[in-house]
Amino acid sequence: xxxxxxxxxxxxxxxxxxxxxxxxxxxxxxxxxxxxxxxxxxxxxxxxxxxxxxxxxxxxxxxxxxxxxxxxxxxxxxxxxxxxxxxxxxxxxxxxxxxxxxxxxxxxxxxxxxxxxxxxxxxxxxxxxxxxxxxxxxxxxxxxxxxxxxxxxxxxxxxxxxxxxxxxxxxxxxxxxxxxxxxxxxxxxxxxxxxxxxxx
Numbered sequence: 001x002x003x004x005x006x007x008x009x010x011x012x013x014x015x016x017x018x019x020x021x022x023x024x025x026x027x028x029x030x031x032x033x034x035x036x037x038x039x040x041x042x043x044x045x046x047x048x049x050x051x052x053x054x055x056x057x058x059x060x061x062x063x064x065x066x067x068x069x070x071x072x073x074x075x076x077x078x079x080x081x082x083x084x085x086x087x088x089x090x091x092x093x094x095x096x097x098x099x100x101x102x103x104x105x106x107x108x109x110x111x112x113x114x115x116x117x118x119x120x121x122x123x124x125x126x127x128x129x130x131x132x133x134x135x136x137x138x139x140x141x142x143x144x145x146x147x148x149x150x151x152x153x154x155x156x157x158x159x160x161x162x163x164x165x166x167x168x169x170x171x172x173x174x175x176x177x178x179x180x181x182x183x184x185x186x187x188x189x190x191x192x193x194x195x196x197x198x199x200x
Contacts, residue, residue, distance in 0.1 A: 024090035040074035052174035058186040094141040107137040
């Protein structure tokens with residue numbers, strides 16, 4: 001039975017389609033996007049103060065602002081999509097429907113109503129061999145589905161789900177609320193990409 005307090009909170013549906021380039025080898029998963037008023041673009045990690053795209057800029061181009069358009073205060077979406085397609089990186093989130101218990105995107109205050117259909121991704125893209133989660137709640141969802149112990153940040157565990165084998169990498173959150181410098185986050189992600197054989 002739904003808690004009375006929860007029943008009064010609107011359920012939000014995930015606003016973006018999965019981004020799955022042909023031949024994708026890794027699927028990067030957060031938890032759920034922030035509210036639209038915090039978007040700088042209609043795509044994953046849209047908040048201009050989220051550091052995911054600065055992490056990627058540092059790793060692959062030695063420039064944290066590689067994907068940032070300063071005069072327009074937004075990320076360069078065509079450049080991002082071209083980069084992700086080249087590197088064979090798919091994107092989605094672990095929650096398909098949520099309730100926000102507070103007026104923000106913090107994992108602590110997200111009530112997940114429906115989780116990702118992981119089988120869909122493996123059927124759509126059988127080349128996937130790694131799932132990369134950014135944050136505790138996203139990792140919990142995938143670890144529970146795969147029936148494995150939740151890995152510590154920076155660690156990887158082998159998994160199997162719906163007849164598909166993959167490695168689960170738990171990475172630092174790209175939120176600035178996560179207490180780690182941008183450079184240290186980039187080091188952790190660089191190590192993960194190298195393990196996956198991705199040229200950086």
